[in-house]
Amino acid sequence: MNVPVWIWFATIAGLIVLLVIDLVIVDRKPHEVGVGEAARWVTFYVACAVLFGIGIWIFSGGTYAGEYFAGYITEYSLSVDNLFIFLVIMSAFKVPPIHQHKVLLIGIVLALILRGIFIAVGAAAISQFSWVFYVFGVFLVYTAVKLSKSNLGHDDDENYEENKVTKWARKLFPVTDEYQDAKIFTRIDGKRFATPMFIVMIAIGSADLMFAVDSIPAIFGLTKEAFLVFAANAFALMGLRQLYFLLGGLLRRLVYLSIGLAVILGFIGVKMILEALHTNTLPFINGGEHLNVPTVGIEVSLSVIIGVLAITAVASLMKTRKDAQAAAALDTPADESADK
Template identity: 50%
Template sequence: MEVNLMTWLVTGAVVLALFIFDFYSHVRKPHEPSMKESAYWMLFYMGLSVVFGGFLWMTWSEPGSPHQHGMEFFTGYVTELALSVDNLFMFALIMGSFKVPRKYQQKVLLIGIVLALIFRLVFILLGAAVINAWSDVFYLFGLFILYTAVKLIIDEMSDQPEQDPSDMWIIKTLRKVIHVTPTYEGDKLWVRKAGKKALTPLFVCLVAIGMIDVMFALDSIPAIYGITQEPYIVFTANAFALLGLRQMYFLLDGLIDRLVYLPYGLAVILGFIGVKLVLHALHENNLPFINGGENVHVLEIPTVVSLLVIVGVLAITTLASVIKTKRDEAQGAIAPKWNPAKDITEQENETAN
């Protein structure tokens, strides 16, 4: 398999077609997806990911490692899927803050996910250009990912409340410079009032999600470059992980914040990838003040080991979270979690009745 311009164009067209299909088949008509619908389409997109990974496994080989790129895709896909859970938590926080009616959340999510993919593509191409120009950038990538892992643990252990997304500077500025309707106008992003265009709260919510997407891309892209240096694999792993993100949001409905140990698991994964990046940088070292500018002979972690570590950490932290949550509920230590989206829907139904 040769990754040329035509390969990129075809892949981009297929991904775009899948998003368009998603919009016209599920999102165009506002509705609240059922668990069955979400599960079915989540499995569908996971199946597509497996098929694509199998295609790379069979067709893209290197001397001495015939299935390396296929393994890199699966490892990158699992990593991005895991990191996407953090996105889901922030999406829930943002939509809860803006009180987005549940039947309109699919549209917000889909547009937000498309924005996320666009932002990530920009960072992927920039990352590839930087790596080609200066291979020692892996030192910076590794240190940044290690910093992110430590910060994730510190933030999780602190009792500080999450920042209200509507308090973001850009959101406050947007509300000052252009009129925003006080209520939602169906699933419209803007409307005309008295001959003047006005944004709806749905549009403002999308801006908040877009800003969060940029922050997550800053963590996500260096992390996956610790698994593969192939921009095509980085992009496709991100694309397939994001394609099923909307369905995952509704499938994990109300359970995201019950995965109490998952942030620690993500921190371990990021820390592992950070170490892997630093080891790779040492192996390819050109910095004159390290080993006289010569390569440092260190252990490089194989991709298959990375995959096993990532899957193992996710399995352990998820299982531990489920056990703790059930034990705490049985002891009455915690009450059933409040779901802002469902609460909004119930309020709407009460008003309608």
């Protein structure tokens, strides 16, 4: 895929325009974002992502468009994991609801910048070293096994522990005990202080960076085009904070999400290993010759990703509904006896 430099600049400029619009409209006045407002913005961002994919289809063909959509859906679904962590961080830092959207925006901007660096490094490594696909593939399979055994996003707020980046920020700047409206920095008796708002933004941005370690290799398993990797990541992140307010308590009901995402990561990991074997050049594997192994096309990948996510969502909602009904049935006799 030959992407001129001006297309890169135009895409980045378009994303900046979206951020400015978001800042001017949503962040014009601090407020608690409602479900209706969040739904409209999620629809807007998803529509932008879809229109971008249609543009790729028109100008570059269905194959690249399929790779972009597979990457976008994968990144968006993996980003839901981020929302669990965002919930924990917001609760741990007791962020006022009217300022949560600003925290998320700054955190996501930081994530966009850091992921851009990750993507550039990953693309350069893949173009220079064919064995990187083996490393990425094995890492994703390992991550899938680990994720399937985890309880990601369901930890209690009090179990949250600040990471090294956040602790370093606290050492770098003295931090006030209370929030100072939406200020990131403030002055007290002529001395400059960071506010908890600054620390929580660092926590959000650095937490997302940890998730990028999984998601960036995953999308490179679906497309080797750095432009598509960047665009899919950018659009997935752009609508993430609106999704945070839209889903709200629903996040807690996605009890099987980690299993579904583990299946997707494992599938992509195996796909990468098969492709690496198919184009093998490592001398200690089959004498440096290609292996005649089956590979997975983008159509199959897209179908598996959508299918797994759909099954995961339906199964999760059925499970939580069944548990709620069982809990209500257990409470009923006790309530009736109390009334008597």
